Amino acid sequence: MSTSSAPPSAKPPMRDALVAAAFRLFLERGYEQTTVDDIVALAGVGRRSFFRYFPSKEDVVFPDHESCLAEMTAFLAEGREEHEPVRRVCDAARLVLRMYAENPTFSVQRYRLTKEVPGLRAYELSVVWRYERALAGYLRRRFAGEPDGTLRADVVAAAVVAAHNNALRSWLRSDGRGDPGTAVDHALDHVQSAFGRPRTDRGAPQLPRAEGPEDVVVLVSRRDAPLWRVVQQLESALGRG
Amino acid sequence: MSTSSAPPSAKPPMRDALVAAAFRLFLERGYEQTTVDDIVALAGVGRRSFFRYFPSKEDVVFPDHESCLAEMTAFLAEGREEHEPVRRVCDAARLVLRMYAENPTFSVQRYRLTKEVPGLRAYELSVVWRYERALAGYLRRRFAGEPDGTLRADVVAAAVVAAHNNALRSWLRSDGRGDPGTAVDHALDHVQSAFGRPRTDRGAPQLPRAEGPEDVVVLVSRRDAPLWRVVQQLESALGRG
DNA sequence: GGGCCGTGTGGCACTCAGTGCACGGGCATC
DNA sequence: GATGCCCGTGCACTGAGTGCCACACGGCCC
Numbered sequence: 394m395s396t397s398s399a400p401p402s403a404k405p406p407m408r409d410a411l412v413a414a415a416f417r418l419f420l421e422r423g424y425e426q427t428t429v430d431d432i433v434a435l436a437g438v439g440r441r442s443f444f445r446y447f448p449s450k451e452d453v454v455f456p457d458h459e460s461c462l463a464e465m466t467a468f469l470a471e472g473r474e475e476h477e478p479v480r481r482v483c484d485a486a487r488l489v490l491r492m493y494a495e496n497p498t499f500s501v502q503r504y505r506l507t508k509e510v511p512g513l514r515a516y517e518l519s520v521v522w523r524y525e526r527a528l529a530g531y532l533r534r535r536f537a538g539e540p541d542g543t544l545r546a547d548v549v550a551a552a553v554v555a556a557h558n559n560a561l562r563s564w565l566r567s568d569g570r571g572d573p574g575t576a577v578d579h580a581l582d583h584v585q586s587a588f589g590r591p592r593t594d595r596g597a598p599q600l601p602r603a604e605g606p607e608d609v610v611v612l613v614s615r616r617d618a619p620l621w622r623v624v625q626q627l628e629s630a631l632g633r634g
Numbered sequence: 635m636s637t638s639s640a641p642p643s644a645k646p647p648m649r650d651a652l653v654a655a656a657f658r659l660f661l662e663r664g665y666e667q668t669t670v671d672d673i674v675a676l677a678g679v680g681r682r683s684f685f686r687y688f689p690s691k692e693d694v695v696f697p698d699h700e701s702c703l704a705e706m707t708a709f710l711a712e713g714r715e716e717h718e719p720v721r722r723v724c725d726a727a728r729l730v731l732r733m734y735a736e737n738p739t740f741s742v743q744r745y746r747l748t749k750e751v752p753g754l755r756a757y758e759l760s761v762v763w764r765y766e767r768a769l770a771g772y773l774r775r776r777f778a779g780e781p782d783g784t785l786r787a788d789v790v791a792a793a794v795v796a797a798h799n800n801a802l803r804s805w806l807r808s809d810g811r812g813d814p815g816t817a818v819d820h821a822l823d824h825v826q827s828a829f830g831r832p833r834t835d836r837g838a839p840q841l842p843r844a845e846g847p848e849d850v851v852v853l854v855s856r857r858d859a860p861l862w863r864v865v866q867q868l869e870s871a872l873g874r875g
Numbered sequence: 876g877g878g879c880c881g882t883g884t885g886g887c888a889c890t891c892a893g894t895g896c897a898c899g900g901g902c903a904t905c
Numbered sequence: 906g907a908t909g910c911c912c913g914t915g916c917a918c919t920g921a922g923t924g925c926c927a928c929a930c931g932g933c934c935c
Contacts (some may be wrong), residue, residue: 408914428891439914465894511760518763521758544800544821548828551796552789561712561786580785587789648884680885685922790908 408446408456415453424454426508443590451516455505458520461492465524469531478535479549479589486557489524490577490592493561497569504565517626524553548587554578599628649697649816652676656694657662662742663696667753692757695744699761702733720790720830723762723769724822730765731818734802738810745806767796790829797821800874815844 413465419525429450433440447453467486472481493500506514510511536542560580562572655677659668670691674681688694706726713722734741746753770791777783801821805814 417823429893430891434898441894441915442913445913515756515760519752522759524756541820542825544824545798547796547800548793548825551792555788555792556785559785573899579782581667583782583785584789658886668923671920682886686884689922691921810925 407436407438407442411438411443411446412453412456416499416502418609419454419506423508426497451513454506454513455516455520457492461489462520462523462527462583463600464488468526469528472531477589478532481535482532482550482553483585485528485531486515486524486553486581487574487577490557490561490573493565495571501565504562521554521558525550528553549584552584553581553587556584643768648677648683649800652684652687653681653694653697657740657743660747665747665754668684692754695747695754695759697758699735702730703761703764703768705729705752710768712774718830719773720794720826722776723791723794724826725774725823726772727765728815728818729795731814733801733807735814742806742810745803762795762799766791769794786829790825792820793825793829797825801834 411432415427415432418435429443430440432453433443444454447456465488468485468488469481500580507517529546530533532546532549533543536546539545557577557580560576561573564576652673656668656673659672659676670684671681673694674684684694688697706729709726709729712724748758770787771791773787774784778785779785797816798821801817802814804810805817
């Protein structure tokens, strides 16, 4: 029952006690109405110890993001060349979803807090920003050399984060009922179909082969037609999106 | 010459004096090494007056974003049905660029500050977030009723902001030399070509007319070819991108 | 002119987040 | 048992932000 026999990433019970005490007070009297002294009094520890575990009062609301960010960084670092870049960052975003889905009630409580308290919202933004920069950094490396590589990397990273958050928030608004996975998959598919450029064509292309005339599309367009319309017609001609 | 005759948004000179004093100190000894007492001492005003004009120490670094946000909100509110939505939010983003471009040296100084100081970075994120929510709110209204309308709205807004910031930051890194407009236009074109689906086709399309065979492009593609490659070929065939 | 406002400003005291530092107690090692 | 170390604690301090009151200035009515 003791946690003292787990050398790697042993969870200090004190940390968890602080988080529990903090959330109890935050929920019953609000974040700003709760002082750090209140928290440590309820947890039965010294005030100084709070700041040993959490650099700031806001950090106690997001106790697991630091490790999740490290997990995402590792996941992106171990990415191989054969991974399609956009697909890879979508999978990385799913790591964050998994963390939220592991503790639905906790996630919903935190969501309600961050929605109400401006300071927590700002803090969450800086956390999300670090995720986004991790994704963008990975994409920049993968797109290196391509024209507008960094631009595309930044835009795709932002789109992936936005899609992920859109689905995540809608799940959180529903009190964490149901499976958030399918909604996030759908949202990320949306982004992937808009941006996904398989890079596998440099190695083993695996491009599906045309097998007959019915697999060929001929598009006739005016040169000065708006590109969006051409793409729109092209999409419907190809039977997509 | 007096400002007493301008009831709406009359600029108190005290506000400007505080901003000037603050930046002088921030630049010469750093943001965190400068206290609010230092600022008010240099500006020759009382400490209490500082917090009359700026709700927090961070606000003095972004003295014009509040009005710019109001400007953007008004710009989006006056948007007509005939405006293509994605195009409209791109134009709204250009309002922010214009604000930065109006004071290049100030913008560059602020950029250096926000890059170094984590607290300012977090504050800037919350400002950018409000811009993004304004854009997303507009798009949600325009996409209302469409399947995945809110998802598309959030993703497009995030992409527009990311593209804008990508170009803006590269301009800021170059010490504000040159014209940021073309880079931002290019970045936003990138987003528009990925997402732009004009709705004008319900009204008067105004499609340009082809005038001869040299204005016609014929593209032959396999039906199962990756869309991105087809678009790429299409772009070069049309002489764009 | 002498009161009566509303507004802008300064001063003061206070709360609270966050930090530096030094102390004390367990705990392993030699 | 002495040494060093890690962890938790108490204390004093800085600095941001707030509430409250006093004061000065200008107009306005009586």
